[in-house]
Amino acid sequence: MSFTLDAGRFTAKSPRRNVFVFVETGSTTQKYGRMTPEAEALDERLNGAISYSLRGSRFSGAMGEMHKVTFPDARGLSAISQVVLVGVGKLSSLERRDFWHLGMRLAKQADALGLKDASICLGAPEVKPGLTEAALALVEGMHMALYRFETFKSEMKPHQLARFEELTVLTNDRTARELLAGWPGTLALLEATDSARNAANLPPNTANPQFMAAEAEKLSKHGIKVTVLDEKQLTKLGMNLMMAVGGNAAEADQPRLVIMEYNGAGKDAPKTAIVGKGIMFDTGGYNIKIQGSMAGMKFDMCGAAAVLGTMQALAARKPRVNVVGVMACAMNMIGSVPFLPDSVYKSYKGLFVEIGNTDAEGRLVLADAMAYTIEKYAPAQLVDLATLTGACMAALGGSYAGLFTNTQALGNALRKAGDDMGERLWPLPVDDVYAAKPKVADVNNDGAPYGGASTGAVFLKKFAGTTPWAHLDIAGVGNKDKTPGTPEHLPSGATGFGVRLLTRWLETQQEEVADASAKASKKRGRGRPRKAA
Ligand code: BES
Ligand code: ZN
């Protein structure tokens, strides 16, 4: 999707034919909503037509409300043909993620009105995230709501072809400047989110492990080092869990471990690992999924897709961090490999794993991928993302992903990033009381009728060892089709959950490292004269 952004000073830049403007909830004297300064200015420009229309309406300025004022004789009066008043409640109480949601609502409205372009007035300087961040979040929301997966639509109706594509943000000079400066980076992040959504939306007979490897290879011309381990190498290395899960697929669909390295900080700077579950389709294996549970299992690679998107975003945005992104890609099929309940496999880490359930395959591929990543790359911290359990989906719906960690500070930082970006996390326990009991081996991959999300997490924890680790169970948030709670105005299919959260989190670390070293050098600076005295 193409989407152009322009910005300028409210008074200098002439608005487009369609203008969105925010209105807050009214005070007792003004029941019809409190106009923001820019709404007032617009009203003045239109000879009081907005306030006149408002007085005759029930519009109160509450979040979620909209009120449209049209000017049929627009050409005579001004260039404006319609003004859409958007209720926001109280602007100063909105967080960054609220602007993201607002953006999605605006896009939905623009689409419903059949608009091609619009202006949005954004003036109030007192917004919490700052005006530029608020505007960027808004545009992110618009872009994300306007995405469509149309690869397999051979015939498009005219109204499907005409899309909203140009936005002008009318604001103050400084914000306009900052917004235009920040836009290329934001666009790169949005394109990376779309890559994740595209990969996840593709059907399983198109998007196999080899497809994920090929998508990763595309990043190599943008400075990402890509290594792909095929079935022969995986077997040789002893990644028997990866091979047990993926070995039943056809030759062309055999498993791949895809490793992407981004080095934005010095060679000696610590690495962060992000590892994604990439089950390109999950039939359940011999513990086959029942009728109704199998459809949609093409989305079982949303974790890997998020890792792919994040690496793409890093390659474009170039933050000063070192990241290794790993995708554990396999198809969970039925075939002649004896991947059966009661089978026992030696994992890459060396632990013997007995199979309690072939449908709990995500934790198996992740176990090998995590152990390998830790041994080979010695990351300072590791985050895995996985559509791991129906139990997490039952617990949290589509509103939050489950967060499990062995390191509180890591969990907190991830939550903060998620809160900012509208990809929220809620902590759940990782406690051995939830562990599945093995009968003949060291561990068992089975789930549990209750607390199953934690059972999955406890299994993974064994393979994280002493590395600070967090596990995000994104089963409920990865796609929109089954769970209520995912953002209302995102299109159906994959949400791209994780790309924006991880990118934000990784980039905050770059700031933190810079802060820490600035503090350290300041301290050294202060220390010297004292020594001399
Ligand atoms: N891919 C599923 C989890 C899932 C379910 C994701 C629904 C998205 C929507 C996973 O591999 C799985 O089948 N988990 C089982 C675990 C059980 C067999 C221990 C589950 O959650 O039922
Ligand atoms: Zn499964």
Ligand code: ZN
């Ligand atoms: Zn699965």
